[in-house]
Each structure stands twice: as structure tokens, then as C-alpha cells.
Amino acid sequence: MDKIRNLADLRELKDKLQSKTKLRDKSETPEQMVQIKVAMATCCIASGSRETMNYIVDELDKRNIDAVVTQTGCMGYCYAEPTVEVILPGKEPMVFGYVDSRKADEIIEKYIKGGMLVEGIIPVNYKKID
Numbered sequence: 803m804d805k806i807r808n809l810a811d812l813r814e815l816k817d818k819l820q821s822k823t824k825l826r827d828k829s830e831t832p833e834q835m836v837q838i839k840v841a842m843a844t845c846c847i848a849s850g851s852r853e854t855m856n857y858i859v860d861e862l863d864k865r866n867i868d869a870v871v872t873q874t875g876c877m878g879y880c881y882a883e884p885t886v887e888v889i890l891p892g893k894e895p896m897v898f899g900y901v902d903s904r905k906a907d908e909i910i911e912k913y914i915k916g917g918m919l920v921e922g923i924i925p926v927n928y929k930k931i932d
């Protein structure tokens with residue numbers, strides 16, 4: 803942990819902790835938030851999924867978009883790594899393939915913020931167990 807040297811450092815720490823607490827509170831009802839899952843198996847990471855996840859987390863923060871971002875194992879679409887699943891509140895999951903930072907930017911701007919479909923959606927080939 804960084805040292806607190808002045809009032810500005812203390813305020814910065816307070817803001818960080820408050821935003822983490824806010825996110826934790828909201829994560830108890832994830833279905834009301836944008837949920838993003840990034841496949842992070844070893845070969846996903848080799849294909850750039852860590853950079854994709856970091857980009858998504860940073861950009862959501864910069865753009866003040868509340869979302870729960872988690873990492874998963876292989877989603878089964880290894881040919882299209884890095885793969886990212888996005889669930890908008892009340893909508894079916896959408897899985898996007900080949901998500902680099904340019905594609906992640908497009909997903910955030912057009913799909914998450916605008917609700918418009920973007921290229922790169924992989925048809926989901928699984929069913930959820932209720």
C-alpha cells in the first residue's frame with residue numbers, strides 16, 4: 803500500500819475504497835448490471851486476453867460504466883480468441899470473438915452504450931441450466 807503523505811492522498815484512497823465498495827454492493831445483483839466475462843485460459847492469455855481484459859476494465863472506469871468484469875476459463879471458441887461474453891441487463895448473452903482493444907472499444911461504444919449489434923458475434927452453442 804502506498805504511503806499517505808497529504809490530504810490529497812487520503813482523499814484518493816477514500817475514493818478508491820468507496821468505488822470498490824459500491825461495485826461489491828452492486829455485484830450482489832449482477833443481473834441488473836452489465837456483465838462481462840473474458841476467457842482467460844492459458845492460450846487465451848497467449849492470444850492477448852489479458853490485454854483485452856485490462857483495456858475493458860480501464861475503459862469502463864474512464865467512461866463511468868458500471869459493470870461486473872470477471873474472467874472465465876475456455877468458452878469453447880478457441881479459434882476466435884480472445885473471446886468476451888457480454889450480458890446486458892435483461893438480454894441474452896452475446897459472445898464476441900477476436901476481441902482486441904479496437905474491437906473492445908467498439909463493443910463498449912456501440913453495444914454496451916448504444917445497444918447496437920456489432921460484427922464479431924459468435925453464435926452461442928450451449929444452453930444454461932436453470
Ligand code: FES
Pocket residue numbers: 841843844845846847875876877878879880881883885
Ligand atoms: S482456451 Fe482460450 S477460448 Fe478456449
